[in-house]
Amino acid sequence: MESLDRFSNRYVIEGDIELKTPMRIGGGQNAAMYSLSPAPVIECYDAGLGIFEPYIPGSSLKGVLRSTLERIVRTFDESACCVSVGDKEEGTVKNEETVLCGNESCISCRLFGSKNGGAKVRIRDAHLSDDCRAMEDRRGFLREQPHFGSPRPGTPGQMRPEESVSSGTAFRFRIDIDNGTDKEAGLIMLALLEFNEHRVHLGGGSTRGHGFCFIKKGSITRISIVDGVITRDKRPIKDCISAAKVYLGKPGRRNDGERSFDRYWKVFSEPSDRFDDGHVVATLIVTCKSEFSMKGLDEPTVTNGLEPVIPGSTIKGFFRHKLEQRETNQVIMDSIFGELHQRGRLIVSDAWYVGKKGIGDESIPKDSPLRMFMVFDNMTRDEIGHITQFFDSKIQITGNTSAGMTRNSPGNGKNLVEITVEKVSRFSASEYLAG
Ligand SMILES: [Zn+2]
Structure with missing residues (x-):
């Protein structure tokens, strides 16, 4: 020293x-x-x-x-x-x-x-x-x-x-x-x-x-x-x-070594597309296809900085629930969501409102745009695909109670959103050193 x-x-x-x-x-x-x-x-x-x-x-x-x-x-x-x-x-x-x-x-x-x-x-x-x-x-x-x-x-x-x-x-x-x-x-x-x-x-x-x-x-x-x-x-x-x-x-x-959290994975290989094996961060637009609200502690919906947000945990919970319903292989589930000895590889931020006019703090109106980040931390293309399959289509991301669905009014559900890709960046050695 x-x-x-x-x-x-x-x-x-x-x-x-x-x-x-x-x-x-x-x-x-x-x-x-x-x-x-x-x-x-x-x-x-x-x-x-x-x-x-x-x-x-x-x-x-x-x-x-x-x-x-x-x-x-x-x-x-x-x-x-x-x-x-x-x-x-x-x-x-x-x-x-x-x-x-x-x-x-x-x-x-x-x-x-x-x-x-x-x-x-x-x-x-x-x-x-x-x-x-x-x-x-x-x-x-x-x-x-x-x-x-x-x-x-x-x-x-x-x-x-x-x-x-x-x-x-x-x-x-x-x-x-x-x-x-x-x-x-x-x-x-x-x-x-x-x-x-x-x-x-x-x-x-x-x-x-x-x-x-x-x-x-x-x-x-x-x-x-x-x-x-x-x-x-x-x-x-x-x-x-x-x-x-x-x-x-x-x-x-x-050369690319084993997939461990102490380095970025597959940074020396040429990806075939943006969601290939590696460390990928996606910026996503979440568009509300119906009104959205999810009860907070005291308030009608969860807010942050005086505007409603969709919590990252809710969106991540949706993926987990869907993949469990489809009886997804446990090894893939553990890799994405973590288990006792390893943290999950999927990181989902809150989605915050990015529209022009104010929306108050009661709920998020239909057609509102929100932005969020999703991190695929050293994931395989197959694992990433399990998540991105839910993009570009209408999904109801909360349970039926929050979404206001009952046996009598199954069609009146709230909390429908569509997730679309705005930007994707994947860690690449050549781009990193050049940038
Ligand atoms: Zn040392």
Whole structure:
């Protein structure tokens, strides 16, 4: 490990993280100080204003950036870095060297620290952005929504209210890299930009659509000491990213390995179409073919940011229910939706209204357009096909009760939608390195 005793420079990466869907970082035991919710989010006390506010702990951001960077680096060269969370935790260590190795050559351990050395990267807590601070109703950042979940897979589910931070909320982040290089700043930037591609998410509940966000207003500043004088210069983001991509593109492994979550799959193969094997993110338009509403905790339908949404969990629940009805092979079901030892590969965001005129908060009118993201995380073409078969046709995505269907009026159903594809992006090595 290189010495951190001597300061030569510091790279400061700053920007805003804006939530596109609600975010949930659990508050734990101490949350009773500020929330009555059985499932509160973490908040901190603003002594100036005398109120509690949501924030993103630096440790949470650091964890997701580390695993994201590891995934990018390992996609191009598995030997270039280890993984920070892995088999070691499960007690089934295959190879000690692949988890928090601490080797000099490991880019992840060098940047984020290991048992052999401190971290070069420090990440501060991200608090509400200036724009959000200027808003009047600060409690509007939180919402409570019913969540039907089981404490652990295989146990009976139960309904409980759950707090989350509303979409639209933005946080200001700051990341310091001591004695850094353009390449290292570029690698951190690439990890951050994975949020904009929707391949990574913040906080819990991401498989049911939480934590989709965008990085905005990003900047990189280098602070150096030359002959005892402190200088600051802005480093162009594109120069830093180019340096990082030169590093990623150096000759190394150029074949697609096994399908594991610690890298993007099939990035070196030419796909036959956009829904072929690999890591695919689809932007979808959901058009309401009838009025849509789904009862929330106290309100007539589930809302977020004062407008109704269709929760990602509802849409995902529809797919699961349909595929169960069709007695789909259990191996495929487990791969798509997860099982005890592995998370699901399908990630579905909430669908939010994108029409021009306001729609109130009672229900979503017929013909309203909504947008949503669907992530197929290292899925096979066959698995993806099990989901996309429901696109481009009218589907009723809630149960009959929510849809207002009775034996006497089977034709009066609400909650009919049609899902169409707006954009598809599949992780490809050549496009990634060129872009
Ligand atoms: Zn390592």
